[in-house]
Amino acid sequence: MASSSDPKLPPLMKAQFLEAFNKPYVLRSVPLPTVTDPHDMLIKVDAASYCHTDAVLAAGQMRPNPPSFPHIGCHEFAGTVVALPEISTSPFQVGDRVGVPGRAFHPCGTCFECASSPTAEDADADPPGYSVYCPRSQNNGIDAPGGFREYAAVDSRQVAPIPENLSAVDTAVLMCAGVTVYAALKRCRLKPGQRVGIMGCGGGLGHLGLQFAVQMGLEVWGVDNADAPLRLAGEVASGARVIDARNVDATEVVARLGREDGKQDRGDMGLDAVIILPESQDAFDYGVSLLRNHGKCIVVSFPERGFHVSARDVVFRDISIIGSLVGSNKLLRETLQFAAQNNVRAVIRTFPLSRLNDLVAEYHKGRGGKLVIDMALSDGS
Structure with a gap:
């Protein structure tokens, strides 16, 4: 029987636990998870990426489904299959490398969400048979154990094979940040040459979104309001125009586009779509102000108090406000292939598992890019 009781596997693993809101993670040794469900696989975690949602969850703001404690976070990770249950439906084999998103873990397959056809x-x-919106499922790293551990049980139906030219570290960041912003761009429904704005362009999702959008052939405008993220966006965003919102008003950008296009009517000037990544009303307002009439505002962030939406924009300018949670399994695989083929890579800093709290401290400095636990690193790395 190939399982977590396989004698070739260690009896214990290290895992980082969140034991209370607003407290540091605690590193402990615990037994490996077992895999008995036919859909499940045991993987050796090779890389685990830190997401803004991890910070929201740790602060006690993940409503309506906060985790139970102790909790193992991380919903974007990558690893290698090391064991399968005796009866397995998995299309993967031991030794395969897979990327693991937080998405629905053990969806019910029968609710109206799972039963819906595209x-x-x-x-x-x-x-x-599957839906990220399944009300009866769990999600790795949110209300089920995630990737901040050496081994993890994952649902083989929800993972994606890793292309040969992507490392586990590069893949981990694509399992939430990458697929989320890629899916948001797809929801814009734009054709090459049309214009998209990315609010928060120097953050984890933002700097990946800039690269994806440029490679999709879009005219890309990135907006941020802090020095380090703006520098990072400028470094990765060849072909995009990056705006410092502290110095350039949205009306100036719209007027510039009007001059470039020879347009005079305000309704015909601006971007075709914007993606809102920061949890900031100012960012939301700036983004909507960039849109031409009939433009799309794709909302990815979810501030605790929500966003105020101008009814005048919705009614008189026909602005569409569209939410985007994360990509489907189809888009997950498409994201990996697109990134591999077009050399889309995150700017990454890595830490060993034992230094997860140092990673969290670095995250709160707001320097942009992505922070990743690389299991290959030793404590002194």
């Missing part, structure tokens, strides 16, 4: 308008949605 519509013509949303061909990128999952087929019947």
Whole structure:
């Protein structure tokens, strides 16, 4: 029987536990998880990326489903299959490298969400039998154990094979940040040459979004308001125009576009779509102000108090406000292939598992890019 009781596997593993809100992680040795469900696999975690949602969860702001303690975080990670249950439906084999998103862990397969078929308008949605919106499922790193540990049990239906030219570290950041911003760009429904703005362009999702959008052939405008993220965006965003919101008003950008296009009517001037990544009302307002009439505002962030939406923008300018949670399984695999083929890579700093709290401290400095636990690093790295 190939399982976590396999004699070739160690009896214990190290894992980082969150034991209370607003407290440091605690590193402990615990038994390896078992894999008995036919859909599950045991993987050796090779890299685990830190996401803004990890910070939201640790602060006690993840509502309505806060975790139970002790909790193992991380919902974007990558690893190598090391064991399968005796009866397995997995398409993967021991030795395969896979990327693991937080998405639905053990979806029920029968609720109205799981039973829904993709519509013509949303061909990128999952087929019947799975839905990220399944109300009965769990999510790795959110309300089920995640990737801040040496071994993890994962649902083989929800993971993606890693292309040969992507490392585990590069893959981990694509499992939430990458697929989320890629899916948001797809929801814009733009054609090459159309204009998209990315609010928060120097953050983890933002600097990946800039690269994806440029490679999609879009005219890309990035907006941020802090020195370090703006520098990072400028470094990775060849072909994009990056704006410092502290110095350039949205009306100036719109007027510039009007002059470039020879347009005079305000409704015909501006961007075709914007993606809102920061949890900031100012960022939301700035982004909507960049839109031409009939433009799309794709909302990815979810501030605790929400956003104020101007009814005048919705009614008189026909601005569409569209939420985007994360990509489907189809888009997960598409994101990895697109990144591998177009050399889309995050700017990454790595830490060993034992230094997760140092990583968290670095995250709160707000320097942009992505921070990743690399299991290959030793404590002194």
